[in-house]
Amino acid sequence: MYPDDSLQSLIQPSDWWVRNENKKICRGALIFSFAPHVDQIPYTFEPMGRTQATEHRSATVSVSPLKVDQPLKQISLPVAAMTLHEQEVWAAYRAKKRPCLVFASESISVEKELTRGKPKHATAPTFLAAPFYGVNQNGKRAGYSPEFVERVRHCEYPQFHWDKLPISGADESILRLDHLQPFGAHYDSYKISDYRLSADAMDILDDMLRWLIWGGLTRESILLDYRKIIESTFV
Numbered sequence: 092m093y094p095d096d097s098l099q100s101l102i103q104p105s106d107w108w109v110r111n112e113n114k115k116i117c118r119g120a121l122i123f124s125f126a127p128h129v130d131q132i133p134y135t136f137e138p139m140g141r142t143q144a145t146e147h148r149s150a151t152v153s154v155s156p157l158k159v160d161q162p163l164k165q166i167s168l169p170v171a172a173m174t175l176h177e178q179e180v181w182a183a184y185r186a187k188k189r190p191c192l193v194f195a196s197e198s199i200s201v202e203k204e205l206t207r208g209k210p211k212h213a214t215a216p217t218f219l220a221a222p223f224y225g226v227n228q229n230g231k232r233a234g235y236s237p238e239f240v241e242r243v244r245h246c247e248y249p250q251f252h253w254d255k256l257p258i259s260g261a262d263e264s265i266l267r268l269d270h271l272q273p274f275g276a277h278y279d280s281y282k283i284s285d286y287r288l289s290a291d292a293m294d295i296l297d298d299m300l301r302w303l304i305w306g307g308l309t310r311e312s313i314l315l316d317y318r319k320i321i322e323s324t325f326v
Contacts, residue, residue: 092255096324097244098317099254102291108257111287116218116276119288119296120193121256124274124281126222127184133157134183137164154183190256192266192288194300195219197276217273223254225261235265245321246314249303252296257286266296268303 092107093099099107111120135157138150163180175181201214228234235243243265244253250269255262274280288296298312308314 094244096321097253098246098295098314099292101295101313101317102289105291106289107254107292108286109289111283111285114283114285116193116196116281116283117287118193118196119290119293120196121258121284121286121288122191122193122220122281123188123284124191124220125186126189126191126220126270126272126274127186129270130184135180136183137181157182189222189224190258190260190264190284191220191222191274191281192296193218193220194271194296216276218276219271220274221266221268221271223256223264223266226253226263226265227261240265245325246299246318249299252299258284268300271300 093103108121111117116122133156134154136152136154139153157180163178195218197218198216200216206214224235225232226235226240228236240253240263242248243251246252250267252266252268254264254266256264295313298308298314302308302314
């Protein structure tokens with residue numbers, strides 16, 4: 092399934108992907124969720140007027156870049172569905188239902204007596220996952236160039252990881268480790284697939300994440316051995 096020059100070939104004949112038998116969130120689980128695409132500058136939207144003068148549940152909004160040092164506007168138009176607290180704004184992102192890889196399973200729940208009378212969102216459980224992006228280029232998808240994909244497959248960048256997912260869809264995918272983000276743990280927020288990474292595969296992805304966050308690898312990392320093989324073969 093995997094080419095000889097791929098990172099996955101290091102653990103063959105062991106499996107890279109295995110069945111997620113209990114169908115629960117766990118480290119290495121392959122899930123589906125609406126993942127926002129992080130733009131260089133986010134967008135904000137603000138209500139400009141009600142769609143109907145006497146209707147408080149809907150409004151016409153304007154969308155504009157949200158720059159970190161811009162003064163925040165005080166919105167005086169009351170719209171029931173768009174209430175904000177002091178210093179808050181509405182942020183707008185493009186999102187798409189994507190396959191994602193779980194790195195940290197659902198956080199530990201806080202005892203109710205410690206949060207009584209407080210907003211639920213302040214301690215609501217989440218899990219951390221990174222989204223996959225399809226490699227294929229077609230009329231609907233920009234994809235990635237073959238030259239870039241080869242470099243990603245050869246682990247030249249700590250923020251990208253090449254893979255072939257055990258599900259229908261793109262033939263090849265790239266995991267954006269630099270898009271690691273929280274997802275709500277509510278059952279309507281995600282869907283679990285039938286697969287998860289094997290323990291050996293998850294160890295390698297942990298190494299990739301360590302490389303990205305701390306800027307280096309331990310001497311024992313299998314990624315260093317892999318890079319030596321690639322450099323001696325392709326350079």
